């Protein structure tokens with residue numbers, strides 16, 4: 001079979017583009033591995049949210065969210081759909097809604113190289129998303145998986161492409177708190193691993209809402225250095241309203257989160273030490289909202305967890321109203 005060989009060679013080449021200088025921490029010639037970019041409108045929305053922090057905080061205190069990032073790890077769960085909440089989150093779950101996931105597996109054919117993902121793999125990815133965001137007491141439920149065979153969409157779905165519009169118009173399910181994940185080939189945009197919409201985009205363009213990821217980035221995939229599922233966790237970060245940790249470079253307010261030190265540019269690989277801004281703190285290279293390798297990414301900060309819950313409350317109707 002010639003095709004898998006060509007595809008493998010292609011993936012290797014794109015990964016080299018994605019991380020041109022992996023280890024020195026001073027990456028130049030950057031390739032956009034994530035195409036989610038905050039424009040001035042997005043920044044203005046975040047500014048407003050931050051400004052309204054006081055009133056929002058009051059509501060959240062009522063929710064007893066508590067010390068989110070200090071939550072103890074639960075025992076591992078086999079199936080994200082049957083996540084067993086800890087004691088603190090149980091109380092909160094009465095007040096917040098579950099995030100339903102619809103997974104649209106766009107494939108050129110029914111082979112792994114063609115983008116086909118088994119349900120078992122998809123569940124592993126959902127479980128990883130659940131593991132990270134449960135620290136904000138979010139609960140996800142995999143509602144359904146579509147296997148869609150369409151080589152044109154597999155190759156050419158990309159930010160703003162007609163194929164993306166056709167795919168999402170036909171298949172997007174649910175309301176603002178429904179997470180639609182599209183796994184595709186991103187063949188026409190080498191080096192790109194994924195992208196997402198922001199919560200405040202929903203009102204103007206509900207059909208476009210959701211995240212798009214390269215199929216080989218899921219756990220056990222074969223995208224070099226980005227194959228443990230952290231790409232989807234990163235894109236969900238945007239979907240819940242987080243910006244890149246390098247947003248705004250060294251200038252304040254950066255990503256609008258106080259406990260993620262500023263960094264001048266994205267970090268690649270997994271540098272031992274990196275500090276690109278004079279302000280306090282070394283670069284947050286282990287944060288999911290940076291560009292480092294999957295194995296390097298470990299957490300979201302407490303500030304990010306608070307911010308995302310606030311944003312979901314405002315823009316995605318997270319709070320249940322009886």
Ligand SMILES: [Zn+2]
Pocket residue numbers: 034035036234235238244
């Ligand atoms: Zn991103």
